[in-house]
Amino acid sequence: MQINIGGVTPLSTIDYPGRLAAVIYTQGCNFRCLYCHNYRLVEKRETPFTQDQLQAFLEARRRIIDGVVVSGGEPTIHKDLPSFCAWLKEMGLAVKLDTNGTNPLMLRLLIEKRLVDFIAMDIKAPWEKYSRIIQKDFPVEIIKECLQLIKESKIACEFRTTVHSALLTLEDLEKIIDIVGPGYSLVFQICNPTPKYNVQNTYTKEKLLNFISNKQGFHIEVR
Ligand code: SF4
Numbered sequence: 001m002q003i004n005i006g007g008v009t010p011l012s013t014i015d016y017p018g019r020l021a022a023v024i025y026t027q028g029c030n031f032r033c034l035y036c037h038n039y040r041l042v043e044k045r046e047t048p049f050t051q052d053q054l055q056a057f058l059e060a061r062r063r064i065i066d067g068v069v070v071s072g073g074e075p076t077i078h079k080d081l082p083s084f085c086a087w088l089k090e091m092g093l094a095v096k097l098d099t100n101g102t103n104p105l106m107l108r109l110l111i112e113k114r115l116v117d118f119i120a121m122d123i124k125a126p127w128e129k130y131s132r133i134i135q136k137d138f139p140v141e142i143i144k145e146c147l148q149l150i151k152e153s154k155i156a157c158e159f160r161t162t163v164h165s166a167l168l169t170l171e172d173l174e175k176i177i178d179i180v181g182p183g184y185s186l187v188f189q190i191c192n193p194t195p196k197y198n199v200q201n202t203y204t205k206e207k208l209l210n211f212i213s214n215k216q217g218f219h220i221e222v223r
Helices: 051-061 081-090 104-112 127-134 140-152 170-180 205-212
Strands: 005-012 021-026 067-071 094-099 118-122 156-163 185-190 219-222
Touching: 005 051, 021 051, 067 081, 081 094, 081 104, 104 140, 118 140, 127 140, 140 156, 156 170, 170 185, 185 205, 205 219
Parallel strands: 021 067, 067 094, 094 118, 118 156, 156 185, 185 219
Antiparallel strands: 005 021
C-alpha cells in the first residue's frame, strides 16, 4: 500500500464531529486554491512517514482516539486510499474523509464498500466562480456528481465552504446554500489570512450568523 502522508495531528476534538480523532494529511492536491492553508501539502512529494511509523503512532493513541480524519491535500488522488481506509478500519477506528469532491469513481468505491463513516466535501464557490478559487479549469459536472453521490450515500456528511469577502459575496453564499439544499449540513469556515493570501476579510462570525439567521430549514453553521 502506497499513500503519501505529509503530516499528522495527534489529537483533534474538532475535526471529526462527535469523536476524538487523529488527523492524517495526505500529500498532493489537484487544486490550487487561492487561500490554501495546507499549501505545503499541495505538491506531491515523498512521504516522511512509513506505514510502520504510522501504525505505531496510531496504536500509541488507540486508547484516546476513536476516529481518524483522512485529510489533505486531496486524499482521493491516491489510488491506494481504499486499502488505506480499510487498514484504518481494521484497527477499529472510524474514518472520516475530507475531500474536494473531484474523484467520483473513488468516492463511489469508498461508499459502496463502506470504507468511510463520514464524508466532508468542500463546495468552494457557486459553479460559475469555481475556477477563480481553485486557480484552474475543472469540469464542475464532476464536482456535482460527487455532491450527489455523497447526498445519496446515507453516510454521515457535511459540506464546507471557506468564506472570504474578497472572493465570495453574500449572493454567492445564497447560491451555495441552494446547491447544498435543505436537510444537509453546511459549514461556513471564515478564511484567515495565509502567507500566500493575506487579503483583509470583512466577514466576521457575527455578520455570518446574522446572514444565516433567516435561512429556516437549512442546517448551517459558522466556524
Ligand atoms: S483543495 Fe484544499 S488542499 Fe487543495 S489547494 Fe484547495 S484548500 Fe488546498
